[in-house]
Amino acid sequence: MTEARWMKHWMFNCKDVSKKVSESLDRKLPFHHRAMIRMHLMMCKFCWRFRKQMLILREISQMTDLPGESLDPAFALSAEARSRIKNVINSAIE
Amino acid sequence: MKERVPEPSMPDPDVWVDQYGDYLHRFALSRVKDPSVAEELVQETFLAALRSQENFQGRSSPRTWLIAILKHKIIDYYRKKRHEEPRDDLESFTDSPDHFFNEKGSWEIRPNKWSTNPTKVYEQREFMEVFYRCVSELPERLARTFMLREMDGLSTEEICKILNITATNCWVILYRARMNLRQCLELRWLKLT
Numbered sequence: 064m065t066e067a068r069w070m071k072h073w074m075f076n077c078k079d080v081s082k083k084v085s086e087s088l089d090r091k092l093p094f095h096h097r098a099m100i101r102m103h104l105m106m107c108k109f110c111w112r113f114r115k116q117m118l119i120l121r122e123i124s125q126m127t128d129l130p131g132e133s134l135d136p137a138f139a140l141s142a143e144a145r146s147r148i149k150n151v152i153n154s155a156i157e
Numbered sequence: 158m159k160e161r162v163p164e165p166s167m168p169d170p171d172v173w174v175d176q177y178g179d180y181l182h183r184f185a186l187s188r189v190k191d192p193s194v195a196e197e198l199v200q201e202t203f204l205a206a207l208r209s210q211e212n213f214q215g216r217s218s219p220r221t222w223l224i225a226i227l228k229h230k231i232i233d234y235y236r237k238k239r240h241e242e243p244r245d246d247l248e249s250f251t252d253s254p255d256h257f258f259n260e261k262g263s264w265e266i267r268p269n270k271w272s273t274n275p276t277k278v279y280e281q282r283e284f285m286e287v288f289y290r291c292v293s294e295l296p297e298r299l300a301r302t303f304m305l306r307e308m309d310g311l312s313t314e315e316i317c318k319i320l321n322i323t324a325t326n327c328w329v330i331l332y333r334a335r336m337n338l339r340q341c342l343e344l345r346w347l348k349l350t
Contacts, residue, residue: 076262081254085332089306089313090324112268116339122276123288124307138183140174144196149174152203156170 254336291341
């Protein structure tokens with residue numbers, strides 16, 4: 064095996080790294096994968112950015128219950144639904 | 158002496174719909190796209206809350222308590238629905254992130270530098286609205302899996318059981334969701350800053 068091919072075998076490309084970085088958010092990766100990611104990140108500023116942004120995504124997601132807070136009136140309960148649900152609750156209380 | 162903070166109390170059920178209905182409905186709509194299903198889930202949430210009112214101990218706000226019940230109702234709905242949906246066939250989906258890379262596996266559409274860290278500007282409602290819109294525009298299956306994982310904090314094992322998918326497919330779906338979401342945020346929000 065030539066040196067270049069050997070290197071290729073042992074290195075992740077950006078596509079591999081993006082997959083593995085995402086996977087690392089969901090499970091603990093084997094040591095050699097973590098090492099290969101680290102090696103790639105040291106040389107690739109785009110993957111470095113990508114990883115940082117993945118961590119930001121996680122942080123944002125955990126910060127919010129925003130869907131409920133949206134002010135868009137289109138997502139409010141309709142008048143019909145409102146009165147129907149009220150009736151159901153009232154008959155359940157009685 | 159420390160002043161005693163009054164515990165939040167549960168208002169009477171006859172004001173629940175007016176007080177929490179819209180909030181719960183918007184939350185439900187973010188998880189299920191069908192408005193009639195969302196209404197149904199809100200109704201079931203109130204009925205379940207009615208049955209277990211004595212369990213409300215004032216450790217959280219009534220709204221948080223109701224959302225927790227709603228989240229369970231949503232998961233039950235996903236469980237029921239999984240039998241109606243086609244089995245995993247990831248290849249047939251058009252959300253594959255392959256176009257981000259060239260044939261050598263290097264970035265074709267490179268991640269831009271985010272000049273502002275959005276987590277530091279949480280107060281900026283604008284960003285959170287964009288984030289929420291980007292999540293809701295994901296293909297439904299990606300959005301559902303992403304929200305269970307990141308917003309509800311379920312493990313992949315739990316998600317696999319609820320959605321009846323394999324762990325490998327779960328990782329693929331989450332990867333696609335994150336790739337799409339990152340791109341959407343970059344296009345929509347970071348241009349504004």
